[in-house]
Amino acid sequence: MIALSLAEIAEVVGGQTYDIPDPSVQVTGPVVRDSREVEPGSLFAAFVGERVDGHDYAEAVIEAGAAAILGSRPVGVPAIVVDDVQTALGALARHVVRKLGTTLVALTGSAGKTSTKDLIAQVLQRKAPTVWTPGSFNNEIGLPLTALSATEETRFLVLEMGARGLGHIRYLTGLTPPHIGLVLNVGTAHIGEFGGREQIAQAKGELVEALPEEGAAILNADDPLVRAMASRTKAKVILFGEADEADVRAENVHLTDTGQPSFTLHTPSGCSDVTMRLYGEHHVSNALAAAAVAHELDMPAEEIATALSEAGSLSRWRMEVTERPDGVTVVNDAYNANPESMRAALRALVAMGKGRRTWAVLGKMAELGDEALAEHDAVGRLAVRLNVSKLVAVGGREASWLQLGAYNEGSWGEESVHVSDAQAAVDLLRSELRPGDVVLVKASRSVGLESVAQALTENGAEGEVAAR
Numbered sequence: 001m002i003a004l005s006l007a008e009i010a011e012v013v014g015g016q017t018y019d020i021p022d023p024s025v026q027v028t029g030p031v032v033r034d035s036r037e038v039e040p041g042s043l044f045a046a047f048v049g050e051r052v053d054g055h056d057y058a059e060a061v062i063e064a065g066a067a068a069i070l071g072s073r074p075v076g077v078p079a080i081v082v083d084d085v086q087t088a089l090g091a092l093a094r095h096v097v098r099k100l101g102t103t104l105v106a107l108t109g110s111a112g113k114t115s116t117k118d119l120i121a122q123v124l125q126r127k128a129p130t131v132w133t134p135g136s137f138n139n140e141i142g143l144p145l146t147a148l149s150a151t152e153e154t155r156f157l158v159l160e161m162g163a164r165g166l167g168h169i170r171y172l173t174g175l176t177p178p179h180i181g182l183v184l185n186v187g188t189a190h191i192g193e194f195g196g197r198e199q200i201a202q203a204k205g206e207l208v209e210a211l212p213e214e215g216a217a218i219l220n221a222d223d224p225l226v227r228a229m230a231s232r233t234k235a236k237v238i239l240f241g242e243a244d245e246a247d248v249r250a251e252n253v254h255l256t257d258t259g260q261p262s263f264t265l266h267t268p269s270g271c272s273d274v275t276m277r278l279y280g281e282h283h284v285s286n287a288l289a290a291a292a293v294a295h296e297l298d299m300p301a302e303e304i305a306t307a308l309s310e311a312g313s314l315s316r317w318r319m320e321v322t323e324r325p326d327g328v329t330v331v332n333d334a335y336n337a338n339p340e341s342m343r344a345a346l347r348a349l350v351a352m353g354k355g356r357r358t359w360a361v362l363g364k365m366a367e368l369g370d371e372a373l374a375e376h377d378a379v380g381r382l383a384v385r386l387n388v389s390k391l392v393a394v395g396g397r398e399a400s401w402l403q404l405g406a407y408n409e410g411s412w413g414e415e416s417v418h419v420s421d422a423q424a425a426v427d428l429l430r431s432e433l434r435p436g437d438v439v440l441v442k443a444s445r446s447v448g449l450e451s452v453a454q455a456l457t458e459n460g461a462e463g464e465v466a467a468r
Contacts, residue, residue, distance in 0.1 A: 001027060001029070001030060001043075001149065001150070002096060002151060002152055003026045003027065003028045004026060005023060005024050005025065005026050005027075006023050006025050006026075006027065006067060006078070007023035007024060009027060009043070009070075009080060009092060010023070010080045012092055013070070013080065013088035013091050014082065014091070015080040015081055016080070016082075017078075017079070017081075018074040018080075019074065019077055019079060020068060020078045020080075021078075025067055025078075027042070027043045027067045028040075028041035028067075029041035029042035029043075029065075029067070030043075031044075031070075031145060031148040031149075032044060032045065032145070033046075033047055033054065033145065035054070035057040035060055038064045038065060038066045039064075039065060040064075040065035041065065042065065042066045042067065043069070043070055044058075044061040044066045044069045045071075045085055045089055046058065046069050046071035046085065047085055047141070048085075055069070055071050055072075055073060055075050058071070058075040058076070058079070059076075059077055062077045062078065070082065070085055070089070070092075071085060072085055086141060089141065089144045089145070090140070092148065093144030093148050093176060094174070094175050094176065096148055096150065097150070097175075097177070100150055100152070100154065100157075102154050102156065102157045103157070103297070104156075104157045104177065104178045104179050104180070105124075105156060105157070105158045105178065105179070105180045105293055106159045106161050106172075106173065106180070106182070106207055107120070107160055107161065107181070107182035107184065107289070108162070108163065108169060108182075108184070108204050109182075109183055109184025109185045109186075109204065109220075109226075110184070110186055110187030110188065110204075110338065110340060111184070111185055111341045112184050112185065112282065112286050112341070113136070113160050114133075114135065114136050114315050114318060115283065115315070115318055115319075116182075116289050116290055117158055118132070118313065118314040119286055119287060119308065119311050120132070120158050120182075120289075120290045120293050120294070121158050121314070122307060122312075122314070123290050123293075123294045123299070123304060123308065124155075124156045124294060124297065124299075126299075127155075128156060129153045129154050129156075130155065130156040130157075130158060131146065131149055131150045131151075131154045131156070131157050132146070132157075132159070132160075133159055134146065135315050136160065136162070136315070136336075137160070138160040138162035139162055140171065140172070143159055143160075143161065143175065144176070146159060147175070147176050156297070159176055159178070161207060163203045163206075165203065166202060167206070168203065169203060169204065170206040170210065173207060173210035177210060178207070178211060178215065179211070179212065179214075179215045179216070180211075180215060180218060180293055180296055180297075181207040181208050181210065181215065181216075181217050181218065181233075181235070182218040182219075182289055183205070183208065183217075183218070183219055183220065183229060184223075184286070184289055185285075185340070186225040187200070187339065187340040188338060188339050188340065188371060188375065193367055197225065198225075201225040201228070201229070204226075204229075205229040205232050208229050208232050208235065209232050209233060211233050211234070211235035212234075212235065213234045213235060215235040215236070216235055216238055217233045217235045217236070217238070218238045218289065218292045218296065219237060219238070219239055219240070220239075220240060220289070221239035221240060221241035221246040221249075222243055222285070238292050238295075238296060240285075240288040240289050240291070241285065242284075242285075246288075247267070247268055247292065247295075248266065248267050248268075248288050248292040248295055249266050250263040250264065250265060250266070250284050251263065251264045253281065255351045256275065258279075258352060259279045259351035259354075260278065260279055261275075261276050261278070261280070261283050261284045262274065263284055263287075265288070265291055265301060265308070266301075267291060267292075267295045267301045267304065268295065269295060269300055269301050270302065272301045272305035272306075273305060274305045274308045274309050275309055276308060276309060277309070277311065277312050278311070278312070278313060278319060279319050279321060279348050280319060280347065280348030280351070281344075282341075282347070282348070287308045290308065291305075291308065294307070316335065317332050317334050317450050318333060319331060319332075319345070319348065320333070320453075322457045324457065326435045327435035327437075328435060328437050328438075328456070329352065329356075329438045329439065330441070330456050330457050331345075331348075331352070331438065331440045332441055332453035332454075333440060334441050334442055334443055334447075334449040334450040335445060335450070336445045337362075337363075337365045337443050337444045338365055338368075339365060339368075339375045339378070339379065342362070342365065342379045342382075342442060343379070345442050346360060346379070346382055346383055346386055346388065347386065349386075349388065350386045350387065350388065352438050353389075353438035356436050356437060356438050357389040357436070357437045358437070358439075359389060359390050359391075359429065359433075359437060359438065359439040359440065360390070360442075361392045361425055361439060361440065361442070361449065361452055362379065362391065362392070362393055362399070362402055362440075362442055362443060363393070363398070363443025363444065363447035363449050364376075364395050364396070364443055364447050365379075366446055367444075372398060372401075373401055376398050376405065377401050377405035378405060379402055379405065380393070380402040380403060380406035380407075380408075380409065380416065381405045381406065381408070381409040383402075383416070384406050384415060384416070385409065388415070389415065389437075390416070390432075391415060391417070392416075392417055392419060392425050392428060393406075393416065393417070394419055394420075394421065394422060394424070394425045394443070394447070394449060394452070395421065395443070395447055399418055402416075403416050403417065403418040422448065422449060422451045422452050425452050426455045429452075430456075433456075439456065441453040
């Protein structure tokens with residue numbers, strides 16, 4: 001974070017200072033909410049959670065070098081006390097972003113946000129110092145913490161914005177007003193909370209409504225609900241996609257023998273070939289979105305293509321590929337799942353496993369509401385239609401719907417199986433995997449299927465995992 005005195009921070013957040021001998025002392029380290037991340041000069045945000053009260057760590061973080069805590073009550077150590085820590089954190093982020101004048105790129109969408117954010121960051125980093133959202137740190141707490149990690153040297157700030165309902169993105173853009181707003185897609189993730197795709201589109205479109213007239217809205221030309229958002233902004237509109245009218249588009253799209261996308265990138269400034277290190281054709285759309293952002297920031301097509309070809313995955317458990325010594329390939333995509341990302345991952349699995357046996361180890365997709373049965377059934381059916389060698393559905397009711405969909409599509413129980421938990425899946429795989437097999441592991445984060453992938457890749461594929 002840029003250096004600010006405790007007195008200045010207290011004024012910005014509307015807080016009272018307690019036990020601070022010298023208000024001119026500056027916060028020169030990061031703003032953190034995890035006591036283990038405290039560094040000399042840090043500001044520790046003390047949140048009160050269901051299980052943990054950050055105020056309980058106040059003495060420890062001061063001893064570790066924190067300049068003060070930002071909390072909701074005095075604790076006998078240097079503190080700035082506010083009514084609401086989250087609101088104060090947002091106010092501080094807004095102040096810092098305004099003071100820095102950094103070009104802020106914000107993105108949202110139902111699927112692919114984190115992968116696209118990682119691509120944008122790696123492309124823009126070649127041009128100038130860039131700060132970006134770590135992992136999926138995209139909510140009312142994670143976003144201001146990311147913004148506060150920017151410094152005077154930061155030229156670009158790339159922020160992923162998530163939403164669980166109407167008004168959430170409007171709130172986030174109020175904290176960190178974007179100059180460039182990117183909307184990837186409108187799918188069915190969290191549809192149970194929103195109530196329908198139209199409501200999801202309404203929420204995602206809050207991003208382009210927040211853009212200034214001199215800004216840029218980057219929209220997916222291949223998604224009608226996203227494309228329609230052009231009418232909701234006064235900013236310049238740039239379309240990306242495979243549609244002919246897209247400003248930034250891909251031609252000659254194909255997958256390599258190892259399942260990595262290759263295409264010719266076309267931008268208004270020129271064209272250049274791209275072969276990605278990431279796996280799956282769905283990354284073409286993500287790459288085009290990143291290219292559109294880079295083009296708007298005056299990067300030439302050849303430089304963008306080179307950056308996209310060299311970019312890797314910066315976030316854990318997202319199509320994370322491990323080659324075992326025995327020739328088994330494990331694809332850990334277990335960070336999260338929704339119908340769109342499930343379909344993309346299955347197609348990537350089939351492309352990677354051409355000529356090899358393929359295993360789809362799948363679990364529950366959360367927050368689908370009334371659509372849950374139909375969507376799980378559809379994913380099970382798709383696994384059969386794509387000729388995935390074996391579907392292993394892991395967990396309770398939703399997993400049984402996956403397996404039932406596969407069975408009804410024609411697996412007749414031979415190409416699909418339902419197991420109770422992660423350990424049962426590991427036991428099955430250890431007994432039946434053969435050299436050369438490709439295994440995809442994917443489910444919503446709450447299922448914890450990363451433990452299956454880890455058990456298959458750690459210690460020579462030996463060891464136990466905790467049943468869930």
